[in-house]
Structure formats: structure tokens, C-alpha cells
Amino acid sequence: MDKSWMHIEDRLHSSEYVEGVRQFIVMAISHTANTDQIRCPCRRCRNRAFHSIRTVEDHLFFRGIDATYTPWIFHGEDDPFRNLTFSDEEEDDPLAHSDYIDDLDELSDDIHHGSFMDHHIRNDGESYGGDQPSTSNPPVNSNFEDLVADARRPLYLSCTKFSKLSFIIKLLHIKSIVGWTVKSFDMVIKLLQEAFLDTLFPDSYNDAHRLERGLGFSYEKIHVYPNDCALFWKENASYNDCPKCGASRWEQSTIQGRRIRQKVLQHSPLKPRLQRLYMSKKTAQDMRWHVDGHVDDPTCMQHPSDLKAWKDFDKKHMPFSTDPRNVRLGLASDGFNPFNNMSRPYSIWLVLLVPYNLPPWLCMEEPYTMLSLLIPGPMSPGNDIDVFLRPLLDELKELLEEGIRTYDAYSMQHFMLHAALLWTINDFPA
Structure with a gap:
């Protein structure tokens, strides 16, 4: 199917664009069991939201279609990566062909493509033997195939709201917020298993907890x-x-x-957390914002990239600054009393890292703030804080000088990711 219409800017007056949208809608309707709502591929929704056919048409005309969405895998076209990597056993699984899709699918596909390319494709497109030992950094999430399978498997056969993965994540979130013990979590799991026999619940907390290890949250x-x-x-x-x-x-x-x-x-190791920033197309694109999306205005400061310190660093380290994906970090540290009791003196210290590549409305948000070190009390580390910072400093030296091989889901290629610490944020005692 001709997709050149996707790049037409004059959408409201182009007959080619009108015909392209019509063909896309016909294809989407013919490949869905629910014609009331389909995924919207506009530039804002980017297949993350479901809307009616009429609303999707309006979005495509007023916002335009996401130009990076060339294989229409959510609307009927085959995913070439999925066809190449799924085994015969998965094809025989009736759940593998389920129409179930949830919000985790987009991120899962991004990482799955990276996992496939990491084992089978070089940056220049030449294939090489997968049995040869690799001297590069090990791929993130060695058990990712299991996570992909869980993300695509519905909680039970006719379930359209939860996958096995999304349900387990919600259970772990409730445990963390409410403060369940491991014993109480296992009791709830056992009760659910007895009440719903055909549902894919985890066997125990340890079985659910392996997801965190598999995703690199360690x-x-x-x-x-x-x-x-x-x-x-x-x-x-x-x-x-x-x-x-x-x-x-x-x-x-x-x-x-x-x-x-x-x-x-x-x-908490920094390298896998920086790699995870590039596992999602959306976040990987946002990590370039300081170059691709930032408008330089000499009359005001809109972003840390406007600072003289940032610009001086770029001039001194030209190889680093030529790739906008290299990460600029800020470090913040302070102590607090975790017991909420001033009569019980205790000072535990946090060391946080913030990636400043992101746009200003994202870089200070909680999901992108990384806890690097948790320094124990009961006393403030004082001048000995450099002793505790050593693991982080060793990582920062390696990231600046050597880098780490990372998959970029936005450009669908690997690159050597480098990172630099530009400044620290702290009060006088810190």
C-alpha cells in the first residue's frame, strides 16, 4: 500500500491524503473485532489511546498521522520482527494470536525489536552468527522473551483489560503502597488461584518479584x-x-x-537505568529534545542547555556533544530523618540523578528521577561522603570515557551511550 500520503502537510486540501486516510480506516476496520474503537495513530495519541472511527479520522486530518508508524502492526499489517523471532511453539499457542492488546504493548515491541537486533543485526545491516560470543555489554533483560510473552498473554482467555504482566505489576504496586508483607501477598495470591482456576496468577511473591529483576529494577x-x-x-x-x-x-x-x-x-547501577530511557520510542525521542525540540532564544532561559556551563562543556568536549543522545546529568543530595521523630536523631542520605536531556516539563518529574545511592545513618556522612560516592563515580568515569552500547528504539539502531555529570544541587552541609 502506498504510504507517501503520510508526509503530506496540507492535509485538509489534499485528495491524496483523503484517499490515504480512507484506505487506512477500511484496513483497520477489516482487522478488528471491535469496530466501536480502534487505536489512534495520530501524532499525539501514537497508538496509545483508543477512539471511535470518527474521532480517529478527525485526529488524522487535524493532527496528522505519526510519520514513524510505517508498519501498521496495530491495524492489520504483519510485524516483520515478530514474524522473524517467534518460535513454532509460540505459533501453536492459541493465546499467541489473541486480539488482546494493552498499553504495555508499545513499549514491549520497542524493547523486543532492540533485543532481536542486538542478537542478529549490526548497525550497518549485515547479519552475523548468533552463536559467536559477544565482547560487548550484555543485552538488557536476558529473560525479556518471558516478559514479552506475559505482556501478550491475557489474564484469562476472554480478558481484554489485563494481561498477565499488567495485572502482576498492579499487584506489586498495591503491595508497595499499602505495605503488604510477603506472607499476606502470598495469601492473597493463593485465594485468587482457588477462586479463579483458569487465571494466570503468579505462584507467589517471589514469582511476581522476578519481573522487577527481569526489568532491571535491582x-x-x-x-x-x-x-x-x-x-x-x-x-x-x-x-x-x-x-x-x-x-x-x-x-x-x-x-x-x-x-x-x-x-x-x-x-542502584546507573548504566541499565540510562539504557532503559531509550527502550521506548517516545522517551528516546524526548531525550533529543534539547537539540531537536529546543528553540534557542537569547532573551530568556528555557532549559538548562541555555546555561553557559552547558555550552562551555559542549565546546570542550566536541565528540560528546555531537550526539544529542549522550546524557547530561545533575546530582542532588540531602539527608533526612526517616522516623519522623526529632527526639530520635537519625540521618539517612539520598543521592539522586536527573537527566537534563528531556524537555523542562519532564526532566524534573518523578519517573525520570533516579535514586543512585542510599547512604545509611545514624550520623550524617559529612566529609566522608566521598567514600560512599565511589561506586557512582566509577560508573560516571566509565560512561564518560568508554560509554555503553545501547539500543535506541526511536532510530531503531544501536549507539555508544556516554554520560557526563554537569553540576550538583545541594545545600551547604551537603
């Missing part, structure tokens, strides 16, 4: 010397006593055979 626990001299990390990982002050790594325990660490730093 952190590492690093033991700290009690007096904040150094970390039990890398060259000190095997020590039980501090080489500087001699303090023990472990608390005295009354339980025989059980050792309890005295202080633990929680570190």
Missing part, C-alpha cells in the same frame, strides 16, 4: 566500615576488619553461626 548492597573509612568493595571486598581503624565488619550476634553487617550502602 540494586546492590555494599558493606561499609563502621567508621566510614572505606567500603568493603573491590579491593576490600574480602576483608572482615577495617585496614585503617581495625573495626569489625560484623555486629556481635547472639545467634550462633549468624553474622550481621554493621552498615550497608544501597547502590
